Structure formats: C-alpha cells, structure tokens
Amino acid sequence: MKATAKAHTNIALIKYWGKRDETLILPTNNSLSVTLDGFYTTTSVEFNEQFTKDTFVLDDVSIAGEQYQRVANFLNLVRQLAGKEIYAEVKSTNAVPTAAGFASSASGFAALAAASTKAIGLKLDNTELSRLTRQGSGSACRSIFGGFAEWKKGEKDDGTDSFAVPITPKEHWDIRVAAVVLSSKMKKVSSREGMKRTVDTSPFFQGWVDSIPTDLAEIKEGIFAKDFEKVGQIAEANCLKMHATTLGAQPPFTYWLDTTVTVMQTVRALREQGIPAYFTIDAGPNVKVLYLPENEEEVQSTLRNIPGVTDVKLSRVGQGITYLEDE
Numbered sequence: 001m002k003a004t005a006k007a008h009t010n011i012a013l014i015k016y017w018g019k020r021d022e023t024l025i026l027p028t029n030n031s032l033s034v035t036l037d038g039f040y041t042t043t044s045v046e047f048n049e050q051f052t053k054d055t056f057v058l059d060d061v062s063i064a065g066e067q068y069q070r071v072a073n074f075l076n077l078v079r080q081l082a083g084k085e086i087y088a089e090v091k092s093t094n095a096v097p098t099a100a101g102f103a104s105s106a107s108g109f110a111a112l113a114a115a116s117t118k119a120i121g122l123k124l125d126n127t128e129l130s131r132l133t134r135q136g137s138g139s140a141c142r143s144i145f146g147g148f149a150e151w152k153k154g155e156k157d158d159g160t161d162s163f164a165v166p167i168t169p170k171e172h173w174d175i176r177v178a179a180v181v182l183s184s185k186m187k188k189v190s191s192r193e194g195m196k197r198t199v200d201t202s203p204f205f206q207g208w209v210d211s212i213p214t215d216l217a218e219i220k221e222g223i224f225a226k227d228f229e230k231v232g233q234i235a236e237a238n239c240l241k242m243h244a245t246t247l248g249a250q251p252p253f254t255y256w257l258d259t260t261v262t263v264m265q266t267v268r269a270l271r272e273q274g275i276p277a278y279f280t281i282d283a284g285p286n287v288k289v290l291y292l293p294e295n296e297e298e299v300q301s302t303l304r305n306i307p308g309v310t311d312v313k314l315s316r317v318g319q320g321i322t323y324l325e326d327e
C-alpha cells in the first residue's frame, strides 16, 4: 500500500483571500492560478498495519508540531473516505526553494492527497481529488491541474461544490514567472492567520469580495485570447487590492518590505521602457514577475541588479499531478 506522486506549486493571479468556513476550507471568492514547473513536491505514502502512528519526514527531517498535525489531520480525512483505520509513513522532498516564498503547502498538500489516496486504494477523479486536497490547504486544490486553473468557491455549506477546474492546459500559452527572492527576517503572519484577521476586522474586505467577479471574467478573456497585457494588468491590480485589505485590518499589517516596493517600482519602470512585465505577491515579501519568453534576458538581469534581491528563480507553466512508479 504505497504510492508516490509529484505536484507543482501554483501562483494565483486572482487571489484566494478569505474563508467562509475555516474547518472545511471554503473560500469567500473564486480564485485563478497558473501552475509552475520549477517548483514541486514529491511525496511517498505507505500505509502499513504495523505502523502505530503517522510519521512525516520532510527533506530528510522528521517533522513534529503543527506541520505534522496538519498532515495527520489530512490523513484522517483520507482514512475516513476509505473506511480504513491504518497509519501511514509520509516522505516528502521539496524542490520548492522555501526561501523563494512559494507557498510549499500548495505543492505539498496536492502531492500528499494524490499519493495517499492512491496508496490506500481510493480511485478518485481529479475533481474529487481537488475537493479533498482543498481541505489540506485551499490553494493546493488548484495544483491538481496544470496550466491555468480556477477554484470555484461553491455555494453549499458542505463544500461538495468547492474545487478547482482546468481553464487551459499547460500547452496553451508559454508565459514565464520569475520569483524574486528578498532577504528578510521579518516575523511572518501566515496566510491562514492573515486572511482570518482580514475577514474579521478589515472594512475593505467586502470591497475585495465584490470586485472579484469582474476581475475573473476579464482575466479569463485575456487568457483565452493570450492577451498578456490584459492578464498582467488584472493580476497586478488584483494583488494590490488583496494587500490593501491587510492595511485596514485590526491590528493592521503588511507583507511588504521596502525592497518589495523597490521590485514593484522596477517592474513598472520596465513597462515604461516598453517591456511588458507585471508583478504579483502572496502572503510574504517576495515578488513574482510575469513576463514573456522574448524578454527573459532583460527581465532577469534587471531583477538581479536590484539591491536587496538575493536570488531570481525562473519558471514556466507547469503540469498537474503525476504518479511515479514505486520502487
């Protein structure tokens, strides 16, 4: 009862920010992302009658505490679904540089969901898998699919209609994403905590939610038409709106550093020079820059020259989950 799966992380162009149910992980808005090929997690899960508890090893380090608990809670859901009382050994490797600020929870939970359901003998289609993955970490449900994917928030209280759907496959459009890594010792507000505080206290939150349907409809038009400027403009504006909600929270907070703003300004300066490039930022200080293949050299060297930038990692559009042969 063993299986191995690989899942890539994704970057949201229309952000998921706010939950309507924290236990089932149901969002207040639809979100849309692109799966990235450079950053992934490979996870092996073995269920065995001999095991007396779940274990979780990440990059050769045995994990305890909250991170372990989130994995064990997810395995409980898998056991419940399969109707089996059996513990698992989970081994993961991240090819997601943690420092690149890519939420490794997205590739992590997508790989865990795929490997654990296969290992326990469940036969789920990608919709069922996405719905289950969502309960590990919301953004992870989009990583089941490659290319562009949309997470439908759903209307039902039980979450059965809340899962991701593919928008266009990986082959549809070759856009690129540069992850700009900044040095930071700032205390992190997790996305989970940050979005809760925003929902509970920010007067700007409702405005954020109200603005989503238009952003989504327009960005999908842009993706289908491969209109890079349209997609970039909407993604950048959507990111700024999400971050604006945090400034209205109580106590207020921001994920930005001074260097975050410098990168944002540099991206705008690239546009003034006629190079189409747009930024987006998740719940952290690092910036992801969207650009087209023909501008890779110029974008990359400009970003690397910004003081305070420690690394720039380039990525293409990636594929959905894959299963690896077990040794």
Ligand code: DP6
Residues within 6 Å of the ligand: 011, 012, 014, 015, 016, 017, 025, 031, 103, 105, 136, 137, 138, 139, 140, 191, 192, 281, 282, 283
């Ligand atoms: C800012 O998926 O990490 O990256 O569902 O609580 O695990 P939980 O949160 P998570 O939140 C991601 C928030 C974001 C935007 C996005 O990816 O859509």
